[in-house]
Amino acid sequence: xxxxxxxxxxxxxxxxxxxxxxxxxxxxxxxxxxxxxxxxxxxxxxxxxxxxxxxxxxxxxxxxxxxxxxxxxxxxxxxxxxxxxxxxxxxxxxxxxxxxxxxxxxxxxxxxxxxxxxxxxxxxxxxxxxxxxxxxxxxxxxxxxxxxxxxxxxxxxxxxxxxxxxxxxxxxxxxxxxxxxxxxxxxxxxxxxxxxxxxxxxxxxxxxxxxxxxxxxxxxxxxxxxxxxxxxxxxxxxxxxxxxxxxxxxxxxxxxxxxxxxxxxxxxxxxxxxxxxxxxxxxxxxxxxxxxxxxxxxxxxxxxxxxxxxxxxxxxxxxxxxxxxxxxxxxxxxxxxxxxxxxxxxxxxxxxxxxxxxxxxxxxxxxxxxxxxxxxxxxxxxxxxxxxxxxxxxxxxxxxxxxxxxxxxxxxxxxxxxxxxxxxxxxxxxxxxxxxxxxxxxxxxxxxxxx
Ligand code: SAM
Ligand code: SF4
Numbered sequence: 001x002x003x004x005x006x007x008x009x010x011x012x013x014x015x016x017x018x019x020x021x022x023x024x025x026x027x028x029x030x031x032x033x034x035x036x037x038x039x040x041x042x043x044x045x046x047x048x049x050x051x052x053x054x055x056x057x058x059x060x061x062x063x064x065x066x067x068x069x070x071x072x073x074x075x076x077x078x079x080x081x082x083x084x085x086x087x088x089x090x091x092x093x094x095x096x097x098x099x100x101x102x103x104x105x106x107x108x109x110x111x112x113x114x115x116x117x118x119x120x121x122x123x124x125x126x127x128x129x130x131x132x133x134x135x136x137x138x139x140x141x142x143x144x145x146x147x148x149x150x151x152x153x154x155x156x157x158x159x160x161x162x163x164x165x166x167x168x169x170x171x172x173x174x175x176x177x178x179x180x181x182x183x184x185x186x187x188x189x190x191x192x193x194x195x196x197x198x199x200x201x202x203x204x205x206x207x208x209x210x211x212x213x214x215x216x217x218x219x220x221x222x223x224x225x226x227x228x229x230x231x232x233x234x235x236x237x238x239x240x241x242x243x244x245x246x247x248x249x250x251x252x253x254x255x256x257x258x259x260x261x262x263x264x265x266x267x268x269x270x271x272x273x274x275x276x277x278x279x280x281x282x283x284x285x286x287x288x289x290x291x292x293x294x295x296x297x298x299x300x301x302x303x304x305x306x307x308x309x310x311x312x313x314x315x316x317x318x319x320x321x322x323x324x325x326x327x328x329x330x331x332x333x334x335x336x337x338x339x340x341x342x343x344x345x346x347x348x349x350x351x352x353x354x355x356x357x358x359x360x361x362x363x364x365x366x367x368x369x370x371x372x373x374x375x376x377x378x379x380x381x382x383x384x385x386x387x388x389x390x391x392x393x394x395x396x397x398x399x400x401x402x403x404x405x406x407x408x409x410x411x412x413x414x415x416x417x418x419x420x421x422x423x424x425x426x427x428x429x430x431x432x433x434x435x436x437x438x439x440x441x442x443x444x445x446x447x448x449x450x451x
Pocket of ligand 1: 245273344345348
């Protein structure tokens with residue numbers, strides 16, 4: 001058993017980017033707890049600041065260097081005692097550059113090396129120099145990170161898969177997160193049970209390509225995601241399951257059927273399509289066509305008629321013409337999304353599309369504006385359509401105003417009701433009375449208590 005000493009050092013973690021980074025930040029805090037580090041909310045006076053970074057778009061990566069400039073002043077104020085670590089995908093992709101531009105950084109640690117943080121810190125202290133570890137080790141990080149320690153609340157994220165072998169033309173993930181790796185089923189189930197013991201009722205399975213998960217099974221075989229979802233649904237206390245992010249080409253018929261057969265699985269799927277043009281999808285090396293996406297959406301709606309979708313779009317990938325963009329708009333209008341994220345294409349160093357002739361910024365901006373206006377209309381329409389409906393809500397805690405309790409709908413929309421009882425961790429039916437842009441208001445149907 002690990003003995004965790006009294007906290008004697010202050011750790012501040014700044015997280016940029018995706019939910020997987022949020023999960024990794026918590027794991028790094030767990031790795032450092034046995035060294036006496038306890039997390040604090042502010043970098044002022046911290047013994048160690050970790051900046052866990054995102055490299056997916058240029059603007060995300062640029063944020064790192066401006067934030068490091070501010071941390072330098074805080075480090076100087078401690079006489080150089082504060083350690084600064086840069087972790088995550090910018091660390092992986094730009095390790096040497098970080099040390100050249102910000103030599104006061106003590107540690108640069110890629111996403112595969114978090115379990116080695118204690119020895120890297122010791123080396124930095126011993127050598128009084130900067131230490132960099134961006135190797136892709138043969139061992140799986142999953143096997144070495146400690147179990148999640150801090151409770152996450154009613155909704156808990158659980159990383160089950162890392163990395164990617166798909167090499168989309170625009171994307172840094174295969175270079176920063178390495179090859180696709182699936183965590184073994186037994187360790188996922190054990191972590192899920194622990195999360196339930198800490199109050200979790202909804203578990204969100206995370207992975208860059210989560211639906212490609214195929215993990216070692218306790219019986220010596222290999223399971224695919226539908227089997228894992230069944231085993232998770234059998235854990236007493238689990239009310240809801242979700243998984244994100246999925247690739248269309250890994251959306252198997254068995255997984256589609258799971259949305260019909262597994263009642264814990266929410267009728268809500270994030271399925272990035274990126275473009276509605278087959279020409280652009282081929283240039284992106286996406287391995288699916290626009291009609292494949294339409295077919296998957298259709299099958300899922302047949303399997304579960306109340307299914308709703310979110311997606312990601314990239315506008316202005318090299319070679320995208322007006323006709324290609326029109327095809328994207330057509331797909332968006334046909335599909336009707338609950339919500340979608342859309343981004344201008346951002347050239348990432350080292351990726352194939354970065355070296356191609358680029359679409360001018362003003363063209364990208366005009367297309368993105370048009371797409372986002374349509375997506376906003378669809379999101380508003382989706383939320384407005386819930387008004388008057390009776391729907392189950394998983395309550396997560398108190399709301400912002402007195403007497404309010406907040407929760408999530410089947411589609412992860414924030415829902416607020418008035419209630420004297422706390423209801424945290426419970427699922428109750430609610431009649432939706434009003435839809436705001438980012439949340440729903442409802443009244444509790446008191447006599448109804450769902451599982
Ligand atoms: N694995 C997921 C998939 O295949 O769709 C996506 C994961 S990626 C971390 C999240 C989103 O970032 C992508 O879906 C894409 O829309 C966006 N993205 C990735 N690279 C980008 C780039 N170079 N420029 C703009 N957006 C990008
Ligand atoms: Fe990036 Fe997703 Fe493509 Fe993998 S499948 S390269 S994570 S966009």
